[in-house]
Amino acid sequence: MTVRILQNPWRLLLAVNAVVIVGVFVHKIQLPPYVPYIHLLVDYHFGFIKRALIGAVVALFTAKVPVWLVFALGGATWLATSALYARLFQNTFGFTARTLPLFVFTAGSLLFVATAALFSIILVLIHHIHLLMYVPTIVTIVVIRHYLAHGCNRTNIAFGAIALVAVSALFLAAQFLGTMPIPEADFVGYLKTRMADPSRTDLLQFAYIWYQPLAKEISDTWGRLPHNILGVPVFALLIWLHTPLWRFFASLIGALASDLHKRLVIAALIGISLAYLVMFAMVFDYSRWISNWAVCMFLILHAVKMLPAARETELIPAEDRKTNISGLVITLIPRVGIVRPF
Incomplete structure (x- = not known):
């Protein structure tokens, strides 16, 4: 039984992924929701400002915003996204024993x-x-x-x-x-009126981001660069662990029936990656950018699969030892983080 699981561990890895997601959510609940909470407070009360849409929508339903709403909205978003991606995967590849390795690599x-x-x-x-x-x-x-x-x-x-x-x-x-058209003290005073517990002033410490100009964000990013760049080897390792997926993606592009389609897809991948390089130079949330870049690659993979192909592309092998090890390591990594790895 154990040998069989080690040879074809993908169902087990899916179960482990589910447990990891629950564990990360429990971990997040125990952390102060500094940035997410303040985004639920900021709306268009003072006119058009950046980062205010979610708070404006919340304001339509409640005048006072409880802290638990951050986790309720976040949890609902996680569940909805997971369900939508599962549906997308089913429509593109179907759920069979042969497609499980691909699903694990793209969770x-x-x-x-x-x-x-x-x-x-x-x-x-x-x-x-x-x-x-x-x-x-x-x-x-x-x-x-x-x-x-x-x-x-x-x-x-x-x-x-x-x-x-x-x-x-x-x-x-x-x-x-x-940018906010009023002094920061007045802005913070207004946010307190929307808080269910106005005494939690610690949750308003990031109010400055509605006043921070682009030049300051870039300056902060480059100031942190010597420290944050130390995470690049970890990012490279995480990308390398997905080698079976990248090989499948490359084969998928190579199998396209039209050379024009191939060139357009490759140009798009380069363009998307360059956009992320610009973000790396502007904002220091490096771990988040790596994760989001990978998500974009996975979504493009699904789109490419829908293009006319000259031949069928072989799926990721389900019983290859190196592939199984990569899938196991990726599954056991609970999260990538936001600024620094993990």
């Missing part, structure tokens, strides 16, 4: 473009850095799933260009016009 109209633009706008209103973090991936998926699948004409090209300009303009407005 046709204008309406499609309009929906993508709407989600991009929402992401930018939540946090303007999402323009670099997720919007390039959304654009890539739209190109693959809509323009390459249904063809290009003047109407859909113009619609896509207008949507892209609108999202970019919103980013510029949030970045350069979205």
Whole structure:
């Protein structure tokens, strides 16, 4: 029995992943929710400002924001995201014994473009850095799933260009016009009126981020660089552990029937990665950027799988010893962290 599990451990690894997720959530509950909580307090009371969409939505339902709402919203988001990704994986590859290794490693109209633009706008209103973090991936998926699948004409090209300009303009407005128009003391005073427990002033210590200019963020990032750069070998190791997945991805691209599709996908991957390099130079949440970059790669993989292929791509082998070891190590790593590894 033990030998059989070691030879094909993927069902066990999925169970371990589930336990790890629960453990990380319990760990998070015990930490003070400094940044997430204040984002639930900030709204558009003083006009258009950056990072205020979530707080504005919360304000529609409650005048006082309890701390537990951070964990309720976070937990619900985790569950919804997990369910949606499971559905995406099922639609793309299906759930069988042969596709389990791949799942562990990754744990046709204008309406499609309009929906993508709407989600991009929402992401930018939540946090303007999402323009670099997720919007390039959304654009890539739209190109693959809509323009390459249904063809290009003047109407859909113009619609896509207008949507892209609108999202970019919103980013510029949030970045350069979205600072708080009142003194920080008055801002903090208003946030206290929205707190269920105004005595928890420790949860307002990050109010300064609504006043911090881009130049200061870049300066802080470069000031921390000598220390944070020490985590790069760990990031490289984590990426290397996903080698079976990257090989499968490369084979998937190589199997595409159209050379144009291959070139566009490769160019998109380079563009998305360059956007993350820009984030590395601007904001120091390096561990988070690595994780989000990997998520973007996984999403592009699913989009590429939907393109016409000249041949079938072999899945990640389920009984390869090196692959099993990589999957086991990845599964046992509970979290990557936000700024520094783990």
